[in-house]
Amino acid sequence: MMSTAAEKSPFLFNCHELPRRAGEMREYELTFEDHGSIGVDLLAIPGDAPIDVDLRLEAVAQGVLATATVSGEAVGECTRCLEPLTFFVQEEFQELFYYEVDYRQKPKGKEIVVEDEDELLAMEGDFIDLDGPIRDALILNLPINPLCKEDCEGLCPGCGLKWIDLPDGHEHLVGDIRWAQLDGWQGPNS
Ligand SMILES: [Zn+2]
Ligand SMILES: [Zn+2]
Numbered sequence: 549m550m551s552t553a554a555e556k557s558p559f560l561f562n563c564h565e566l567p568r569r570a571g572e573m574r575e576y577e578l579t580f581e582d583h584g585s586i587g588v589d590l591l592a593i594p595g596d597a598p599i600d601v602d603l604r605l606e607a608v609a610q611g612v613l614a615t616a617t618v619s620g621e622a623v624g625e626c627t628r629c630l631e632p633l634t635f636f637v638q639e640e641f642q643e644l645f646y647y648e649v650d651y652r653q654k655p656k657g658k659e660i661v662v663e664d665e666d667e668l669l670a671m672e673g674d675f676i677d678l679d680g681p682i683r684d685a686l687i688l689n690l691p692i693n694p695l696c697k698e699d700c701e702g703l704c705p706g707c708g709l710k711w712i713d714l715p716d717g718h719e720h721l722v723g724d725i726r727w728a729q730l731d732g733w734q735g736p737n738s
Pocket of ligand 1: 627628629631696697701
């Protein structure tokens with residue numbers, strides 16, 4: 549099990565320094581740089597871009613409580629004007645990783661109440677796999693429609709140029725009777 553996870557997850561962390569005594573605590577500043585692209589086509593943290601994780605591990609009765617601040621910089625393009633942009637993401641998460649014994653062997657007379665078994669995170673030996681929590685924290689904070697700036701005016705649908713580069717009053721009115729009456733007007737393509 550452990551080797552399988554180690555092969556597929558870039559966010560495995562070895563907790564061997566943390567004694568399995570409730571109340572013990574360790575803190576780490578980690579940087580991950582080989583994790584595959586995180587995000588969507590329009591906006592993603594490149595696969596080799598640093599993802600910083602300030603991690604606090606606390607031993608509790610059932611396992612290891614991981615509290616983290618994760619941050620990274622996504623690159624993409626503005627959905628309105630297609631300019632390249634970067635977007636800084638920072639988010640916190642807290643997850644409990646159960647000791648394997650707690651997870652797999654329910655003590656007699658006790659039920660571990662789990663809302664959804666799939667969401668229960670278990671340690672794998674001394675390892676915790678931060679992959680899910682880190683990806684969720686980052687992806688859920690990436691805007692679906694990234695903008696270079698809040699009030700980006702986007703592109704003129706007529707010529708595809710940026711509104712910001714076009715003169716005031718720029719329009720495409722081919723066949724528009726109102727404009728046909730204006731002598732001397734010269735369109736941007738004339
Ligand atoms: Zn824009
Ligand atoms: Zn135009």
